[in-house]
Amino acid sequence: MRRILYILLAVTGLTACEKKLDLSPTQSISQENALLTEGDVKVTLIGAYGGLQAEALYGGDIQVMNELIGNSENIRFTGTFAGLADIHALEITTQNSFARDTWQGAYNTINRVNNVLSALDKVTTSADERNRIEGEALFIRGSLYFELVKLFAKTWGDGDNATNPGVPLILTRTEGVTPESYAPRSSVAQVYEQIKADLTRAESLLPASNGIYAASGAAAAMLSRVALMQGDYTAARDAANRVIESGEYELTGSFGDLWFTMIDNAGANPSEYVFSMTVTQQDGSNSMNTYFGASTGQAGTGGRGDCKILPAHIDKYEANDARGDYFQALGANFFTKKHLDLKGNVLVVRLAEMYLTRAEANLRLGTSVGATPLADVNIIRDRSNLPGLGTVALADILKERNLELAFEGQGLSDAKRTRSAWSGTAWNSKFLILPIPQREMDVNDKLVQNEAYL
Incomplete structure (x- = not known):
């Protein structure tokens, strides 16, 4: 089963400046190949993880696009992929290949x-097994709808x-x-309600520990992200408090221990990772490495080096902050060390974020559930070799x-969400939203295009 997970079911080739169009996407399952047994259901779930692992989704492109969209304050992009440069x-245009592939892949x-959810009655070995399968499927669906509604x-x-x-x-x-298969855009409110329903049920069904697959903490x-x-x-x-108090995850001793999962940790995740996509020497890819990584001369490092980190970003760190030292100088350019590992696992969410979410939410509410906001912030600062704060304000968090x-x-x-300018662009600018891909608009007349692309 684990071996099957690493097989990418949506392989995307590259041209000099654009991605090739996948002409044969997996859009449906035929009646002849319907899910007839528990084994069929399990293999299809592994196929869903394979889709999730693809470059266009949590193989890294979702994170890459979220970082690159208009981010001229922190990143200088020098790559030749026109879609990312735009x-x-x-x-951005309605023909953007990265937006198209993420939409289609999702x-x-x-x-x-x-398909998995339609055949849960075929899972008969145990109630726990059925619950696990349903929970993992709902986690994937809820997470993808969350990413889609944020981007589009x-x-x-x-x-x-x-x-x-x-x-x-x-x-x-x-x-x-068929023409009847095409659906209009549901409202933002409806999408969020579905996301919460999927993830809430997923949490209730999933085990606390589930290997490399989604667990209740994920x-x-x-x-927590949705609510924030x-x-x-x-x-x-x-x-966030449920994740922290579960005892399933632990902050790493140092900030540097979070990365280089293949180079330093033989492919295993640090204790802090709540969910990630596994990459091995044989299978999987990490497009965060592809675009943010670069070869430093150390064995196992690599990447295109397209995303240079600007000195203006590095200057934001206090003296002695371990995070501020976690950049690699190559010639006149700087790269984040987070993504230098050519076969590093693709991080989706980790425990430190939960501490910061709990701190922010407690501060806004005037509560101290789990810990005080000051205590949570100082845990993160201490790990980065910084002195603890005496008091904490929202701006500090x-x-x-x-x-x-x-x-x-x-x-x-x-x-x-904080209504803050993004590299000088208003938080609600129509240009910070991706277009509905043109190929979708062409075949589905029920869709309406986003304002910037009319």
Whole structure:
């Protein structure tokens, strides 16, 4: 089973400056190949993880796009991929290959999940096994809808959530693509409700420990992100607290211990990783490494070196901050060391984020669930060799979050939810939203395009 996970079911080739179009996407499952046994269901779930692991999704492109969109303050992009260059310069078109592939990859993977969910009655070995399979499938679906609505729709609270178009909600398996298969965009509010329903049930069904697959802590961590995006600080605090108090995860002793999972740790995750995509010497890829990484001369490092980190970002760290020292100088350029490992696992969420979420939510609410905001912030500062703060304000927590999670795909979401400018661009700028891919608009007349691309 583990071996099958590493097989990427959506392989994408590269040209000099653009991706090749996948002409044969997996869109449906035929009646002849229907899920007839428990084994069929399990293999299809592994296929869903394979889709999730693909470059266009949690293989790294989702995180890369979230970092690059208009981020001229922290990153200088020098790559030759026109799609990413346009995303960085906010000159995105409806033909953008990265937006297209993420949209297509997400819906193909969601369809695999829907196939699994349609055949849960075939899982008969035990109730626990059925619960695990359902929970993992719902985690994947809920997480992907969350990523889609963040990338392709207005931010929660930017206007009327009940009328702002989100993304199409497809909740049943597609047996064949017909005109009736195409759905309109559900509202932002409807998409968020579905995300929360999927992740809440996933958390209730998943085991506390589940190897390299999604566990209950991963669902809780994603619920914490969702609630934080909505400004529901009670739910964000409580979900983050469940992850911390579960005892399943532990902060690493030093900031540097978080990275180089293949080079230094033989491919194993640090204790702090709540969910990640596994990469091996044989299978998988890490597009965070592809674009943020570079060869330093150390065995196992590599990457295109497209994303140079600007001195203006490095200057934000205090003296002696271990995070501020975690950059590699190559000639006149700087690169984050987080993504130098050519075969490093692709991080999705880790425990330090939960401490910072709990701190922020407790501060906003005037509560101390789990710990005081000051204690949580100082845990993170201590790990980075910084002195503890005597008092803490919201600005302190947001600064720690910005520096701790830099170049992990969370910066744009934090700017939008805190109503902060993003590299000089207003948080609610129409240009910080990706277009609905043109190929989708061409075949589905029920879709409406985002404002910047009309």
